[in-house]
Amino acid sequence: MPSGGAALAERLRRIRDVAEVLTRPAELFAYESDGLTLERGEPLCVAFPTTAEAVAGIVRACNEAGVPYVPRGAGTGLSGGATPVAGGVVIECARMNRILEIDGTNRSATVQPGLINEQLSLAVRPLGLFYAPDPSSQSACTIGGNVAENSGGPHTLKYGTTSPHVLAVEVVLPDGEITWLGRRDGHAQGYDLRGVYVGSEGTLGIATSVTVRLVPLPESVRTLLASFASLRAACEAVSGIIARGIVPSALELIDDRTIAAVEASVYAAGYPSDARAVLLVELDGARAAVERERGEIEGECRLRGAIEVRVARDDAERLALWRGRKGAFGAMGRLAPDLYVHDAVVPRTRLPEVVEAINRAALARGIRIANILHAGDGNLHPNITFDRRNPDELRTIKEVGAEILRICVDAGGVLSGEHGIGLEKRAHMCLLFSEADLEPMRWVHDAFDPQDRCNPGKQIPAPRACTESNPRHRGYAQVSF
Amino acid sequence: MPSGGAALAERLRRIRDVAEVLTRPAELFAYESDGLTLERGEPLCVAFPTTAEAVAGIVRACNEAGVPYVPRGAGTGLSGGATPVAGGVVIECARMNRILEIDGTNRSATVQPGLINEQLSLAVRPLGLFYAPDPSSQSACTIGGNVAENSGGPHTLKYGTTSPHVLAVEVVLPDGEITWLGRRDGHAQGYDLRGVYVGSEGTLGIATSVTVRLVPLPESVRTLLASFASLRAACEAVSGIIARGIVPSALELIDDRTIAAVEASVYAAGYPSDARAVLLVELDGARAAVERERGEIEGECRLRGAIEVRVARDDAERLALWRGRKGAFGAMGRLAPDLYVHDAVVPRTRLPEVVEAINRAALARGIRIANILHAGDGNLHPNITFDRRNPDELRTIKEVGAEILRICVDAGGVLSGEHGIGLEKRAHMCLLFSEADLEPMRWVHDAFDPQDRCNPGKQIPAPRACTESNPRHRGYAQVSF
Numbered sequence: 001m002p003s004g005g006a007a008l009a010e011r012l013r014r015i016r017d018v019a020e021v022l023t024r025p026a027e028l029f030a031y032e033s034d035g036l037t038l039e040r041g042e043p044l045c046v047a048f049p050t051t052a053e054a055v056a057g058i059v060r061a062c063n064e065a066g067v068p069y070v071p072r073g074a075g076t077g078l079s080g081g082a083t084p085v086a087g088g089v090v091i092e093c094a095r096m097n098r099i100l101e102i103d104g105t106n107r108s109a110t111v112q113p114g115l116i117n118e119q120l121s122l123a124v125r126p127l128g129l130f131y132a133p134d135p136s137s138q139s140a141c142t143i144g145g146n147v148a149e150n151s152g153g154p155h156t157l158k159y160g161t162t163s164p165h166v167l168a169v170e171v172v173l174p175d176g177e178i179t180w181l182g183r184r185d186g187h188a189q190g191y192d193l194r195g196v197y198v199g200s201e202g203t204l205g206i207a208t209s210v211t212v213r214l215v216p217l218p219e220s221v222r223t224l225l226a227s228f229a230s231l232r233a234a235c236e237a238v239s240g241i242i243a244r245g246i247v248p249s250a251l252e253l254i255d256d257r258t259i260a261a262v263e264a265s266v267y268a269a270g271y272p273s274d275a276r277a278v279l280l281v282e283l284d285g286a287r288a289a290v291e292r293e294r295g296e297i298e299g300e301c302r303l304r305g306a307i308e309v310r311v312a313r314d315d316a317e318r319l320a321l322w323r324g325r326k327g328a329f330g331a332m333g334r335l336a337p338d339l340y341v342h343d344a345v346v347p348r349t350r351l352p353e354v355v356e357a358i359n360r361a362a363l364a365r366g367i368r369i370a371n372i373l374h375a376g377d378g379n380l381h382p383n384i385t386f387d388r389r390n391p392d393e394l395r396t397i398k399e400v401g402a403e404i405l406r407i408c409v410d411a412g413g414v415l416s417g418e419h420g421i422g423l424e425k426r427a428h429m430c431l432l433f434s435e436a437d438l439e440p441m442r443w444v445h446d447a448f449d450p451q452d453r454c455n456p457g458k459q460i461p462a463p464r465a466c467t468e469s470n471p472r473h474r475g476y477a478q479v480s481f
Numbered sequence: 482m483p484s485g486g487a488a489l490a491e492r493l494r495r496i497r498d499v500a501e502v503l504t505r506p507a508e509l510f511a512y513e514s515d516g517l518t519l520e521r522g523e524p525l526c527v528a529f530p531t532t533a534e535a536v537a538g539i540v541r542a543c544n545e546a547g548v549p550y551v552p553r554g555a556g557t558g559l560s561g562g563a564t565p566v567a568g569g570v571v572i573e574c575a576r577m578n579r580i581l582e583i584d585g586t587n588r589s590a591t592v593q594p595g596l597i598n599e600q601l602s603l604a605v606r607p608l609g610l611f612y613a614p615d616p617s618s619q620s621a622c623t624i625g626g627n628v629a630e631n632s633g634g635p636h637t638l639k640y641g642t643t644s645p646h647v648l649a650v651e652v653v654l655p656d657g658e659i660t661w662l663g664r665r666d667g668h669a670q671g672y673d674l675r676g677v678y679v680g681s682e683g684t685l686g687i688a689t690s691v692t693v694r695l696v697p698l699p700e701s702v703r704t705l706l707a708s709f710a711s712l713r714a715a716c717e718a719v720s721g722i723i724a725r726g727i728v729p730s731a732l733e734l735i736d737d738r739t740i741a742a743v744e745a746s747v748y749a750a751g752y753p754s755d756a757r758a759v760l761l762v763e764l765d766g767a768r769a770a771v772e773r774e775r776g777e778i779e780g781e782c783r784l785r786g787a788i789e790v791r792v793a794r795d796d797a798e799r800l801a802l803w804r805g806r807k808g809a810f811g812a813m814g815r816l817a818p819d820l821y822v823h824d825a826v827v828p829r830t831r832l833p834e835v836v837e838a839i840n841r842a843a844l845a846r847g848i849r850i851a852n853i854l855h856a857g858d859g860n861l862h863p864n865i866t867f868d869r870r871n872p873d874e875l876r877t878i879k880e881v882g883a884e885i886l887r888i889c890v891d892a893g894g895v896l897s898g899e900h901g902i903g904l905e906k907r908a909h910m911c912l913l914f915s916e917a918d919l920e921p922m923r924w925v926h927d928a929f930d931p932q933d934r935c936n937p938g939k940q941i942p943a944p945r946a947c948t949e950s951n952p953r954h955r956g957y958a959q960v961s962f
Contacts, residue, residue, distance in 0.1 A: 105724070128726070150673075173921065179921060185893075187826045187894070187895045188895075189913060190902070190941060191677050191680070191681055191685075191941070192644065192676045192677050193677065193921055196672050199672070199673055216726050245609070285767075286769060286770035345668045347666065414668045421671070436658060437660055437661075439658075440928075440929070441672045443928035444672055444674065446928070447925055447927070447928040
């Protein structure tokens with residue numbers, strides 16, 4: 001443990017409802033990064049609170065010691081949001097994992113931040129409800145982390161990201177006070193601080209309870225899988241579906257390299273051998289509407305030259321169709337020690353050319369990219385396998401990452417669809433924002449955390465970081481669609 | 482014009498794209514209040530900008546003169562948000578009323594803040610789209626005012642208030658800089674300042690462009706009107722409908738006094754003579770689902786003892802059913818020179834007892850209340866007719882107003898469902914919030930507007946205002962449903 005940590009760790013151990021404090025290097029190792037293994041930082045110690053009061057006690061102790069702190073859930077984040085880049089205390093909320101209340105009548109639930117996303121939907125299923133935001137990591141990631149990152153997922157197209165599903169958050173503010181932002185019945189008054197907190201990546205305080213909206217289970221769910229001989233044809237089918245006014249609950253695209261990885265793995269889904277892109281479409285809602293839209297989508301896919309269209313007839317077949325998609329990260333993970341899952345957004349209509357440009361840019365550096373797209377949202381996930389023990393490889397894939405962002409921003413896109421800015425893309429915020437654009441965000445940050453101790457080094461670039469890279473412009477919102 | 486105003490008015494007239502500056506008392510009179518005529522304030526002058534740059538010029542001139550300013554749209558607000566209570570300059574945005582862009586493919590539109598709400602839906606109807614948030618005043622109120630108040634309306638139950646429909650706002654900040662909050666394509670990055678701006682009642686800057694989400698016109702719309710012999714029976718029908726998992730696009734309740742006012746007016750809707758409460762239910766969506774739900778709702782209303790259920794067979798009949806509801810304010814306005822339209826929220830299940838308690842409290846002071854309820858949301862609008870020229874009457878109805886809020890908060894409710902806090906309810910915020918609860922809102926306010934010149938005296942109580950009335954508590958979000 002770095003020097004100075006021993007006394008602080010001892011102090012944290014004496015706080016009521018702090019279950020454990022880790023200090024040994026071998027124990028701390030696992031907390032040096034989240035799912036973004038490109039960057040690491042060594043914490044002083046890792047504390048496991050079980051109540052809001054314990055979190056507040058830890059924050060106050062850090063303030064008195066002048067030490068930063070970083071909230072962490074399951075560590076599945078992919079932008080370094082939970083990486084203790086400035087050292088300090090990792091506040092590990094994994095043991096705050098209880099469901100505190102389920103209110104079927106008002107369709108809401110109040111949970112601790114360490115609850116695993118999928119557990120909530122399983123718990124409320126008997127009431128005919130579910131929790132809609134479902135990151136691909138939903139069987140591992142926590143609601144608190146989802147709130148921090150305003151996480152999306154396959155069903156964002158229809159249901160939106162996490163924010164609209166969060167009614168209220170109990171937060172330990174950087175001054176150590178516990179307060180509620182928003183109101184559990186949804187009837188908040190005053191400024192929408194709930195909204196500004198969701199997606200603030202742990203920089204404005206630490207969530208200790210979250211009240212979320214639950215959604216009625218749809219009457220009917222239908223899943224289709226369509227295979228295409230080219231990425232462009234699949235993308236045209238995506239635009240065609242949207243143009244018909246249909247809002248599927250998922251509209252996923254898997255590119256040729258991902259298909260190859262999947263078919264070579266235990267997740268093999270039996271895609272046609274000449275498939276170069278696979279579209280996975282899910283519809284939910286009233287049975288009659290779903291059946292009509294299913295027919296329209298089948299027609300649209302065939303019109304765009306689909307090699308094959310499969311429609312699941314029951315839940316077992318539905319899960320089989322999702323198998324290749326859900327197993328894709330695992331299939332790629334088999335190929336190398338590390339996986340860099342990238343995340344960016346472009347206007348949907350630009351997808352084919354952007355994917356091609358990204359592949360070309362990567363190939364020029366000897367890197368092969370496999371892409372999974374939440375195509376309905378224009379959200380790309382270019383995936384790069386690598387070995388972080390190889391410094392050359394590390395440098396190269398960081399260069400490719402930066403190039404991917406430039407390509408996406410040049411195409412009218414943004415830096416992140418759902419993984420957040422975190423550590424990974426903080427410097428790249430200057431691609432989108434001028435100094436003047438960032439000022440109001442810094443006002444809010446400094447109002448909440450004037451000492452910059454709450455997850456420092458994340459999301460909002462430091463003052464003047466963008467001065468040279470991006471002179472004052474008004475281009476941020478002036479997107480051409 | 483109050484002294485000191487002449488030089489400032491002259492300066493404002495020289496700003497490019499300031500079309501007009503009013504200074505004569507007879508002209509200023511109309512700008513002394515918005516729709517809340519209980520409180521008034523005399524402005525120095527009223528300026529009519531036509532561009533964001535002109536608004537920024539006015540704000541900078543006010544800063545240099547040390548004078549406050551108040552943004553205003555159509556002045557239809559009902560909580561005094563546009564009332565120049567501290568004097569200064571009224572920035573009247575009514576001439577910034579153009580639609581700047583309609584993007585059918587991405588279902589969004591960018592408009593100036595002075596555009597009248599209904600004009601947008603009319604303009605995008607040929608594209609099969611509409612703008613969902615529809616305050617009852619939608620034929621007069623402006624999008625900018627809706628953004629300021631985060632306005633609701635009859636269709637909030639299904640579509641939500643204004644905030645989820647706003648993608649981005651161009652704002653003149655209190656320092657005179659022009660910036661975008663949010664992003665026009667919905668893919669914002671960083672803190673959600675768009676969200677904190679919507680509903681900030683003009684206290685964090687002045688909106689100069691708004692990009693909103695458009696929604697596909699539903700395939701089918703069905704409207705029912707059910708009459709009941711008691712308020713309680715109608716409220717039970719409301720809860721019964723919601724409990725079936727149906728989310729109508731509107732679920733409005735009109736009480737007996739409102740029925741009497743409507744039936745005595747040109748808006749007479751022919752309600753049964755023994756009706757003591759009328760429920761207006763609208764469904765929209767896919768035809769099959771709407772028809773099935775219509776049947777369920779008819780059954781539920783009859784089960785709860787409806788005297789009569791009418792179902793509109795076509796658009797003409799549909800408008801006829803809405804006639805009594807839409808004409809209710811007009812019908813009441815005939816009875817006295819002034820109308821105080823109150824606004825509060827309680828848990829839906831508490832509606833009958835709360836309405837009865839409000840009626841009793843008013844009657845004890847010799848006041849008769851007519852109530853219109855967005856019953857699905859638990860949102861009450863107790864209406865009081867009065868004559869503001871009578872000081873006794875004025876004092877009495879302010880007392881009744883305060884009593885209404887206490888009753889609603891005691892029942893687990895909040896101060897405002899859709900009209901905002903404004904001037905009217907600022908002091909009453911202490912019923913809900915402790916000093917400590919309000920601190921984070923003040924942090925944000927002071928970060929944006931450290932000089933307190935941007936619509937001062939509204940929404941967030943001044944520091945220490947709540948010290949005595951409400952000791953530190955955590956009751957705000959700890960609602961019992």
